[in-house]
Amino acid sequence: MPSLLSFKRKAANSESNYESDRRQQVEQLFLKQQRKLIRHIMAKGLDKREAEDIAQEAFVKLLGLEQEKVSSYIAAYLYKIATNLAIDKLRRKARSPFDHYVSDSDELPKLCAPTGPEQNHHNHELLKEMEKALASLPDKCRLAFLLYKMRGQSYEEIALTLQISISMVRKYVLRAVRHCYQQLEHEL
DSSP states (O other), X not given: XXXXXXXXXXXXXXXXXXXXXXXXXXXXXXXXXXXXXXXXXXXXXXXHHHHHHHHHHHHHHHHHXXXXXXXXXXXXXXXXXXXXXXXXXXXXXXHOTTGGGTTOTTHHHHHXXXXXXXXXXXXXXXXXXXXXXXXTSOHHHHHHHHHHHTSOOOHHHHHHHHTOOHHHHHHHHHHHHHHHHHHXXXXX
């Protein structure tokens, strides 16, 4: 009868073999899918540097998983992790668009520099023009834009609120941005 010690060694070796196999599987996946995964993330609207960071984070998360069941669909799971990370990043950017300036200490003061009375008046007039431009939009389009930009809601949340599809929310927000840009182009 085998001793308890030999049983523990076999168990430890099988765990070690599993971890080694798992690491090799992820390394192979990395070599095959890295560029494709980065393009997939960039298609979500992120730049190359951000996509590379997210791809790396997705691979690290995949390595940290301890479930043997994932091995059969590891590539799909990797893409799901990366997509979720990209969506999280886009939501953070949408809610606080000036976060990326925090590291550039020279640029932030320019954005927040105090303005004189003339600039304040100009900004006030610009806001009035923006209100007029928004008022001329259809209700759902205007509401989708305001919920997205002012309240920081996601497209999914807006779609539920307005009872429309997510793609329609995207179209409404884009339409509102284009409309406002066209109306205010002479001021910018």
